[in-house]
Amino acid sequence: MENKKAGNIHVRFASIDDNEKLLKIERESAQEGSIWLVAFREDFFGRLKYFEEGFIMIAEDAYDIIGCIGVGIDNLIVNGEIKKGIYLFGLRTNPQYRLKVARWLKSIIQELQNLLGPTDFDFGYASVKADNTASKKILEHMGFSTMATLDFYACPVRKTSQEKSVFVEREVDLETILDLYKPLEKDHDLLLQGTKAFEVMVTERRLRLFKTEGAYALVLDTSGEQDFGITRLSKGLRAFQLLAQGTLSPLVRIPKMNERLRSWDVLLFGWDDIRSARKIVRKIHRCAWQEGITLINFSRDRSLGSMKGAVGPLSFRIPFEIMIYEKNSINRGSRPIIRTPTI
Numbered sequence: 001m002e003n004k005k006a007g008n009i010h011v012r013f014a015s016i017d018d019n020e021k022l023l024k025i026e027r028e029s030a031q032e033g034s035i036w037l038v039a040f041r042e043d044f045f046g047r048l049k050y051f052e053e054g055f056i057m058i059a060e061d062a063y064d065i066i067g068c069i070g071v072g073i074d075n076l077i078v079n080g081e082i083k084k085g086i087y088l089f090g091l092r093t094n095p096q097y098r099l100k101v102a103r104w105l106k107s108i109i110q111e112l113q114n115l116l117g118p119t120d121f122d123f124g125y126a127s128v129k130a131d132n133t134a135s136k137k138i139l140e141h142m143g144f145s146t147m148a149t150l151d152f153y154a155c156p157v158r159k160t161s162q163e164k165s166v167f168v169e170r171e172v173d174l175e176t177i178l179d180l181y182k183p184l185e186k187d188h189d190l191l192l193q194g195t196k197a198f199e200v201m202v203t204e205r206r207l208r209l210f211k212t213e214g215a216y217a218l219v220l221d222t223s224g225e226q227d228f229g230i231t232r233l234s235k236g237l238r239a240f241q242l243l244a245q246g247t248l249s250p251l252v253r254i255p256k257m258n259e260r261l262r263s264w265d266v267l268l269f270g271w272d273d274i275r276s277a278r279k280i281v282r283k284i285h286r287c288a289w290q291e292g293i294t295l296i297n298f299s300r301d302r303s304l305g306s307m308k309g310a311v312g313p314l315s316f317r318i319p320f321e322i323m324i325y326e327k328n329s330i331n332r333g334s335r336p337i338i339r340t341p342t343i
Contacts, residue, residue, distance in 0.1 A: 009104055011111040014056035014068060019044050021065055022056070022092070029092045039228050040260045046225055047089065048072065050197040050342050056090070057111065059104040066104040067093040071112070072342055073121070075193035077185050079332050082193050083122040087342060091126075091135060101138075109142055122328045125190075127343050130319040139323050147324040148337045149302040153315040154295050157253045157288045166283035169209040172218070174202055176209065180218060180268055181338075190322075190337045197341045210283055214276030217269045219284060220341065223262035223293060230255055252314065253294045263295040264288055267341055269310070277310040301336035 014022065022044040048054040051072035058068040070090035075082050093101050126144065128135045169176075177198045185191055192198075201207050201220060210217045255261050266284070271277035288296055298315070300307050308315065322337060324330075 009059050009061055009066065009107040011057060011059050011107050014045075014058045016045065018056075018058060018065065022058070022068055025065065025068070025092050025094050026090070028095050039226070041226065042224075044090075047342070049200050051087070052194050052196050057108055059108045064096070065094055066097045066100060067091070067108070069108060069112075071116075074197075074340075074342070076189075076340070077191040077193055078123075078189050078330055079335065080185065083330065084120060085190075086116060086121050086124040088124060088126040088139075089342075091138070105138060105141075122326075123330060124325040124327070126323050127320045128323060130321050136321065136323070142325065144323040144325045146321045147332075148322045150299055150320045150322055150337065150339060150343070151302050151307070152318045152320060153298040153300075153307050153311050154318055155285075155298065155311055155315040156255065157293050157296060158285045158314065159251050159289050160282040160285045162286060163212075163279050163283040166210055166212040166279055168283065168287060169211065171205070172202065172207040172209045174198055177202070177207070177218070180216070184338055187335055188338045189332060189335045190340050192340055192342075201341070208287070210280050212276055212279050212283075214273050215269075215271035215280045217280050217284060218267045220265045220267050221293075222265055226263070228261055228263070230257055230259075230261070253289070255294055259294075261294040262292065263297055264293055265341075266296065266298045267339065269298060269300075269307075271310065274309055278312075281311055299339045301338075303334070303336050 023041060026039050026041070026044065045056060047070065048056070051074055053073040054071055056068055056070050059066045068090065069088060069092075072087040072089065074085055074087070076085045077083075078085075093104075097104065124144070125147065126139055127150065128139060130136075130149065174195060178195070181191055206221045208219045208221070210219065264284070269277070269280070271280070284296055298307055298311050302319070306317075308317075320343075322343075
């Protein structure tokens with residue numbers, strides 16, 4: 001690592017003493033595209049608790065932190081085999097150093113290669129908004145290529161009917177979770193092999209299981225931990241937002257600009273028929289409305305088709321590209337990916 005002198009870039013592991021500074025950088029570093037998103041968190045290191053191993057690495061000069069990146073390590077199932085994957089997340093640049101992105105990234109990438117190159121990992125992966133060309137170019141420069149497109153459907157919470165036929169389990173145990181994921185191993189990729197992420201969610205009582213005949217959904221309450229805000233919208237989306245706030249607000253929670261938004265993430269959503277799927281969706285909305293949630297996020301591998309028929313027309317598709325770097329060649333075939341809880 002370089003000496004910490006003016007003009008030099010120093011790379012080191014982040015410590016809890018860096019928390020406030022890293023949070024400030026994150027709040028000032030919007031994820032760009034047609035929808036600009038900014039994170040609101042209290043603990044920058046909070047995501048690490050979901051990984052078997054992990055750390056945050058920062059680059060700095062003599063005056064300030066320039067940027068950072070998170071690294072999470074887990075065993076995942078790919079093509080029916082257990083592989084060690086390294087997930088890169090939380091790439092942030094201090095806005096005051098935007099013109100030095102290439103330089104600090106080169107330093108931090110070199111340090112990651114020195115640290116992780118000799119280890120026994122099989123692949124690295126990351127998720128990036130499909131229209132965030134800057135981040136995609138950075139990953140491509142690191143040797144990453146697109147593995148799959150994961151479509152997120154952001155749904156403003158609606159005040160819906162009770163749907164008494166849908167049962168909500170609020171105390172979800174680890175065995176139930178593993179039983180839901182096990183059947184997916186034979187035809188999906190990126191399933192977590194370990195249980196640490198789910199153990200944390202169970203302990204913190206963040207999971208809910210919605211069930212009815214012919215459909216189910218496993219929902220993660222991320223509110224207070226991974227809240228975010230919208231800082232900028234394309235002209236079309238901004239026009240819709242203003243119109244909806246004036247006409248739909250009694251029945252729909254339309255996000256406001258720069259408002260701290262609480263959300264739920266639907267980790268798993270399976271159904272035998274579309275009617276049952278819609279019942280589940282309506283029940284999720286009803287519960288979210290009662291608990292003051294603003295957005296519900298569904299997701300699906302694009303190769304499986306659209307979810308609009310299930311989640312409804314009042315949803316906004318936000319595609320993320322899952323990019324992969326193969327240290328050891330992986331024979332994936334054409335299996336769709338499942339969204340891991342850590343993405």
